[in-house]
Amino acid sequence: xNRTLFPVxxxxxxxxxxxxYAQKKYDPGASxxxxxxxxTNPYSGPASAYGAIGxxxxxxxxMLNERGGINGRKVRVISLDDGYSxxxxxxxxxxxxxxxxxxxxxxxxxxxxxxAIHKYMNAKKVPQLFVATGATKWNDxxxxxxxxxxxxNYQTEARIYAKHILQTKPNAKIAVLYQNDDYGxxxxxxxxxxxxxxxQKMIVAKASxxxxxxxxxxxxLQLKSSGADxxxxxxxxxxAAQAIRAAYDSGWKPTHYLNNVxxxxxxxxxxxxxxxxxxxxxxxxxxxxxxxRWASDAGMKTWREFMAKYNPDGDTSDPFNVxxxxxxxxxxxxxxxxxxxxxxxxxxxxxxxxxxxxxxxxLPGITISTSPNDYAPIEAMQLExxxxxxxxxxxxVISNEQ
Amino acid sequence: MSNEKQGLRKIGTVPVFLTLVLLxxxxxxxxxxxxxxxxxxxLVLVYAIALLGLNILTGYNGQISLGHxxxxxxxxYVAAMLMDQAGMPYWATIPIAxxxxxxxxxxxxxxxxxxxxxxxxxxxxxxxxxxxxxLKAHFLEKWTGGVQGxxxxxxxxPAWLAAAGxxxxxxxxxxxxxxxxxxxxFVVGWNLISGRIGRAxxxxxxxxxxxxxMGINTAIYKSLAFGVSAMYTGIAGALGAIAVQFVAPDxxxxxxxxxxxxxxxxxxxxxxxxxxxxxxxIQFVPNIADELSKAxxxxxxxxxxxxxxxxxxxxxxxxxxxxxxxxxxxxxxQPKEAVP
Numbered sequence: 001x002n003r004t005l006f007p008v009x010x011x012x013x014x015x016x017x018x019x020x021y022a023q024k025k026y027d028p029g030a031s032x033x034x035x036x037x038x039x040t041n042p043y044s045g046p047a048s049a050y051g052a053i054g055x056x057x058x059x060x061x062x063m064l065n066e067r068g069g070i071n072g073r074k075v076r077v078i079s080l081d082d083g084y085s086x087x088x089x090x091x092x093x094x095x096x097x098x099x100x101x102x103x104x105x106x107x108x109x110x111x112x113x114x115x116a117i118h119k120y121m122n123a124k125k126v127p128q129l130f131v132a133t134g135a136t137k138w139n140d141x142x143x144x145x146x147x148x149x150x151x152x153n154y155q156t157e158a159r160i161y162a163k164h165i166l167q168t169k170p171n172a173k174i175a176v177l178y179q180n181d182d183y184g185x186x187x188x189x190x191x192x193x194x195x196x197x198x199x200q201k202m203i204v205a206k207a208s209x210x211x212x213x214x215x216x217x218x219x220x221l222q223l224k225s226s227g228a229d230x231x232x233x234x235x236x237x238x239x240a241a242q243a244i245r246a247a248y249d250s251g252w253k254p255t256h257y258l259n260n261v262x263x264x265x266x267x268x269x270x271x272x273x274x275x276x277x278x279x280x281x282x283x284x285x286x287x288x289x290x291x292x293r294w295a296s297d298a299g300m301k302t303w304r305e306f307m308a309k310y311n312p313d314g315d316t317s318d319p320f321n322v323x324x325x326x327x328x329x330x331x332x333x334x335x336x337x338x339x340x341x342x343x344x345x346x347x348x349x350x351x352x353x354x355x356x357x358x359x360x361x362x363l364p365g366i367t368i369s370t371s372p373n374d375y376a377p378i379e380a381m382q383l384e385x386x387x388x389x390x391x392x393x394x395x396x397v398i399s400n401e402q
Numbered sequence: 403m404s405n406e407k408q409g410l411r412k413i414g415t416v417p418v419f420l421t422l423v424l425l426x427x428x429x430x431x432x433x434x435x436x437x438x439x440x441x442x443x444x445l446v447l448v449y450a451i452a453l454l455g456l457n458i459l460t461g462y463n464g465q466i467s468l469g470h471x472x473x474x475x476x477x478x479y480v481a482a483m484l485m486d487q488a489g490m491p492y493w494a495t496i497p498i499a500x501x502x503x504x505x506x507x508x509x510x511x512x513x514x515x516x517x518x519x520x521x522x523x524x525x526x527x528x529x530x531x532x533x534x535x536x537l538k539a540h541f542l543e544k545w546t547g548g549v550q551g552x553x554x555x556x557x558x559x560p561a562w563l564a565a566a567g568x569x570x571x572x573x574x575x576x577x578x579x580x581x582x583x584x585x586x587x588f589v590v591g592w593n594l595i596s597g598r599i600g601r602a603x604x605x606x607x608x609x610x611x612x613x614x615x616m617g618i619n620t621a622i623y624k625s626l627a628f629g630v631s632a633m634y635t636g637i638a639g640a641l642g643a644i645a646v647q648f649v650a651p652d653x654x655x656x657x658x659x660x661x662x663x664x665x666x667x668x669x670x671x672x673x674x675x676x677x678x679x680x681x682x683x684i685q686f687v688p689n690i691a692d693e694l695s696k697a698x699x700x701x702x703x704x705x706x707x708x709x710x711x712x713x714x715x716x717x718x719x720x721x722x723x724x725x726x727x728x729x730x731x732x733x734x735x736q737p738k739e740a741v742p
Contacts, residue, residue, distance in 0.1 A: 098438035116648040
């Protein structure tokens with residue numbers, strides 16, 4: 001550059017830019033042209049099926065960038081493979097925060113992995129947005145200001161079943177089978193809270209199992225003998241299939257509620273026997289890509305076009321791809337709301353002020369709302385019942401929003 | 403060390419010089435690189451200690467272990483539980499983790515005496531496989547925190563250091579803390595290996611019957627090798643837990659054990675420096691693989707692994723040894739490679 005002209009040019013540039021800069025505020029990871037977002041996902045290892053989520057999030061922002069980005073800024077998602085291993089997550093998150101200097105992280109996946117970075121993110125004051133886990137502890141704005149969940153947590157879901165039972169069968173005698181760990185206890189707590197004062201009276205039997213146990217047959221017989229007419233089944237896929245079969249074969253015919261964790265037709269109901277699963281009630285919050293009722297749905301059409309163009313290797317029957325798309329759209333909304341104030345504080349503030357935000361891949365009637373005291377974005381679900389072929393939604397969307 | 407010790411390398415001036423340079427670089431690094439890199443290097447040192455432990459067992463004594471991730475886990479949990487439940491300072495948990503693993507390793511080594519080669523590998527594999535469910539077990543949940551694990555607080559540099567005018571951040575302090583322990587353990591390991599015990603271990607590896615005929619108590623030596631090896635790995639586990647500030651059953655899957663085995667083979671069996679090369683490999687190569695391909699990071703890792711094994715069949719340490727002796731133009735003096 002010509003040296004004599006340099007000061008003049010600099011002055012001019014400053015004068016021109018100043019009014020604009022006066023309004024723009026940036027933290028690390030944001031600039032006039034780019035917003036950097038961090039993510040960890042298990043692309044390898046035993047949980048690599050979840051990797052589909054990370055890939056569809058990346059595809060979503062590719063699409064967005066092609067269309068001009070957010071408020072003129074491109075979004076760069078740096079997604080790293082932690083193989084579902086907490087120590088690796090810690091290392092990679094430090095890389096993202098300290099080396100790459102991302103503005104925030106988004107949808108880091110796994111309960112143990114997120115627990116490992118929980119303190120760190122809050123000490124560093126970097127938003128840990130929309131973590132991909134159903135544990136209830138992510139909704140703790142007082143203790144952990146910088147961490148927020150996204151999907152309905154286990155307690156929310158359990159409360160929804162409790163609500164439904166209170167409405168439809170106020171005199172029910174309930175039996176509960178649960179996995180003896182944090183996940184199972186989280187559900188149980190939500191369920192008991194949801195029943196409120198009635199819990200002691202209505203729950204007539206509880207049985208738990210360890211993941212290491214071969215079957216849950218004896219627990220089912222024990223629950224059956226209690227004479228319960230409602231069964232809440234808090235189990236992971238393998239045990240869910242066993243419980244469904246055992247209950248049916250023993251001749252026990254309760255109203256059967258099955259947690260969302262195991263509501264897969266292919267990997268749970270089929271092994272149990274489809275005819276044995278008829279009448280099972282569970283819940284959902286995103287549209288199932290294999291459900292025929294969404295074949296001509298506008299939201300799912302857009303999603304299918306997105307898959308074809310930006311994520312052609314992705315499986316269009318995999319609900320994880322709908323999940324990734326939906327959670328990415330939620331982040332887009334937060335960043336849009338941030339405008340030109342791309343500070344970490346503002347990202348958190350905007351994430352905590354979503355007002356009935358909707359993505360068309362969510363079930364009709366389900367919206368995303370947050371507040372400074374409510375870090376649980378999705379708190380509504382709709383019940384669905386298995387008809388022997390597929391799940392059929394019924395009733396209203398049940399919300400747990402306060 | 404005197405030269406007549408058979409089967410062991412004569413220490414020339416070049417390796418000593420290189421070691422000193424390496425040490426100097428290790429001391430300066432935290433001031434040159436970022437905190438994040440310092441943290442990564444801390445993990446490298448932690449892995450190096452673990453690999454050194456496994457190398458004593460597998461490289462020098464010829465017992466294959468696919469279960470060292472379990473000892474790493476025990477060390478990590480002992481440290482985490484003592485800090486979390488008993489409020490013990492982090493530095494005090496390290497020797498306890500070491501002793502616990504020494505005892506557990508020794509006891510596991512006793513029945514393992516009856517098992518040779520692949521059968522031992524399977525027995526230790528079972529140990530690694532059963533570790534995560536044990537850590538999740540209900541009756542231990544009070545102490546282990548179940549699936550949620552235990553979150554521990556990151557140690558700050560001690561007050562006396564600040565009083566002395568040395569300003570370190572938590573990452574740098576932990577690095578030096580681990581470096582100091584690693585140095586002590588490497589010196590102890592070197593003494594162990596280059597002395598009477600080391601010769602006995604190698605003799606058992608190379609010819610079991612002959613070693614016994616020479617009057618070596620193979621049972622004691624093999625169990626002891628198991629115990630010491632577990633102790634090293636357990637100390638590494640404790641340090642790793644403090645560095646990562648979190649332990650959970652999912653951190654210690656069977657894959658960790660396999661990674662350790664990969665580390666000592668790539669670094670160089672029956673070589674102390676090999677532990678360091680192996681640690682660098684298992685720390686950084688997966689990251690490089692992930693950068694090269696999101697779709698199949700482990701395929702890329704596999705290519706790296708095959709390339710390493712083909713180009714350096716005796717590990718990085720072996721390849722460097724050959725290189726050094728060629729430059730010197732001298733004859734190759736090196737220990738016989740392990741034939742496990």
